[in-house]
Amino acid sequence: MATALPLAPMSASGRPSRPSRPTPAPPAPPAPERHDIFRTLVESISDYAIFLLDTDGTITSWNRGAQRIKGYEASEIIGSHFSRFYPEDAIARGWPQKELELARRHGRIEDQGWRVRKDGTRFWANVVITALHDEAGEVIGFAKITRDNTELMQDAAKLRESDETFRLLVLNVKDYAIFMLDPHGRVVSWNAGAAQIKGYRSSEIVGRHFSVFYPPEDVAAGKPERLIQQAREHGSVEDEGWRVRKDGSLFWANVTLTAIYDEHRQLRGFAKVTRDMSERKRLEEVEASARRMKEFLATLAHELRNPLAPIYSATSIMERAPEDVSLVRANLGIVARQLRHLTRLVDDLLDVGRIAAGKLELRRSVLSIREVIAAAIEGSMPALEARAQRLDTQLDNVDFHVFGDLTRLAQVLQNLLINASKFSPEGTTITLRCQLSGRIGQISIADQGCGIAPESLSDVFNLFVQGAQPGQASTGGLGIGLSLCRSIIELHEGSITAASQGIGRGSTFSVRLPIVTDLRASTPPLLASSREGLNLLIVDDNRDAADSMGLLLQMAGHAVKVAYDGVTALRSVEDFTPDVALIDLAMPDMDGFELVRELRDYAHLHHTRFYALTGFGEPGIKEETARAGFDGHIVKPVDIDALAEILRPVRHQASP
Secondary structure: OOOOOOOOOEOOOOOEOOOOOOOOOOOOOOOOOHHHHHHHHHHHOOOOEEEEEOOOOEEOOOOHHHHHHHOOOHHHHOOOEHHHHOOHHHHHOOHHHHHHHHHHHHOEEEEEEEEEOOOOOEEEEEEEEEEEEOOOOOEEEEEEEEEEOHHHHHHHHHHHHHHHHHHHHHHHOOOOEEEEEOOOOEEOOOOHHHHHHHOOOHHHHOOOEHHHHOOHHHHHOOHHHHHHHHHHHHOEEEEEEEEEOOOOOEEEEEEEEEEEEOOOOOEEEEEEEEEEOHHHHHHHHHHHHHHOHHHHHHHHHHHHHHHHHHHHHHHHHHHHOOOOHHHHHHHHHHHHHHHHHHHHHHHHHHHHHHHHOOOOOOOOEEEEHHHHHHHHHHHHHHHHHHOOOEEEEEOOOOOOEEEEOHHHHHHHHHHHHHHHHHOOOOOOEEEEEEEEEOOEEEEEEEOOOOOOOHHHOOOOOOOOOOOOOOOOOOOOOOOOHHHHHHHHHHHOOOEEEEEEOOOOOOEEEEEEEEEOOOOOOOOOOOOOOHHHOOEEEEEOOOHHHHHHHHHHHHHOOOEEEEEOOHHHHHHHOOOOOOOEEEEEOOOOOOOHHHHHHHHHOOHHHOOOEEEEEEOOOOHHHHHHHHHHOOOEEEEOOOOHHHHHHHHHHHHHHHOO
């Protein structure tokens, strides 16, 4: 197809006019090459030292940031080896060349550490070395980017020092139990005070729910969960009450529970501070007892005169009619009964005095609880039979053992059975139930009697308090029986409590005692003394997991180094020879498989045992870790007892 051409313009005469010559445009400057733009960009950067190395580590370029940070002019440093920037100790152990090898093998390496300026001063550097490849994939050199992080490092060091000081302060406080709970109430930290007050080692309690510290009746009533909810709603909550030690003994605790939130107001957990206030509680009770002393003295006079009056009358009758055998026999019976009552009052008074003076001796032995119950029933049956009452024993095939004094423990249960009989109508049933809950044995005695007012439940075990309700005839006694029972049970490291639905609805008294466990059981092997401790290396990019495991192992007496990546792990073994290295498999840049191969190249680590940490436990993964050079395979979450078994033979080998 022909293309139409534009017509030439016509002049006034009809002739085509001569076209005017256009003014030529000035020539455009040549477009800059792309690499020149990047070169200009790199050379103008002053916050980072950016330069190139050849395959041997010789410097081939130098930017403004390198001059500012390191102090060399380009003419002074190009052609020199980059190891000039490293301290002598790093050069001596071949670290600069090791960095190039790792960058060549993995494509890049990130490191941080001390570097040296031209004037000899040091700065803390963050370094990234990246391997450069040609089109054929061959390494042709390296790009090196360095940033001066000295100020950041110093700030971080100050923060770590502050955190470490605070951590050591908390860990070493012994008068208070200070520990953290996660949002669900599980223990995540443990200090020396917690170990001293509650009796648990860190390895025994971390990960368990804090309700283990509460008596069974508080757990059944949901008190631990209620306190957590109150702390969540109000920020903190304070409470006082009985708490349970590891050995089953109880102590009176003052507790503050505080909710901990992060900067986004997300709940991180709870801080729990507990103080053993048992001594204060005892002093308060002694003061309350002293206030009742006048009342007691009046009661004592009354109770002693009660048996003396019939004894005096009976003996007077026998003196006047000694020849009347039936009359003498009847009055002798009166004297015998009143003397038994008087003897019991005096014995109780003497026991209270011995306990107050700390002179009540216990003849302890390992006892079957059925043996204790049988002795108590034998002593209390006359009182029950006299009131036509029935005893229903519910032992549920339970026969645990306790370490205690048979006479004193039987005395406590007998006292509780006689009290149940005394405060219950004739012909009613008294129930004795025996149960086992973990390492605590419980014996409960329930009656269908007059009950206890709610406001009086906390006082019934106080000295000289009597159980008669207003308007009710006195049943006799000095008000020391239940106080004596509590003192005896506490000497056995147990507890005794009273419960009632109210006046006229019966009462239940419960005795809890720690049971005898296997006395041959040894201390868990993880908690070796410091002289038996191992050098342990933990490598895990999950900082919380690494730090918490490291702290736990330190508290067990081991020397621990923690690294959060492979490069830091390689640096750490230059001056630290671990007996055991625990290595996470799934880490960025250098995973656990690559790291263990690198560590196996260090001659001084030939005795080190390497264990893989992973969330997978399939046989295929275990075979792969074995091929990679691991001595064992540990599945997350790490079971501390299993870890102890792993460390035990290593510790024996490491011991001199």
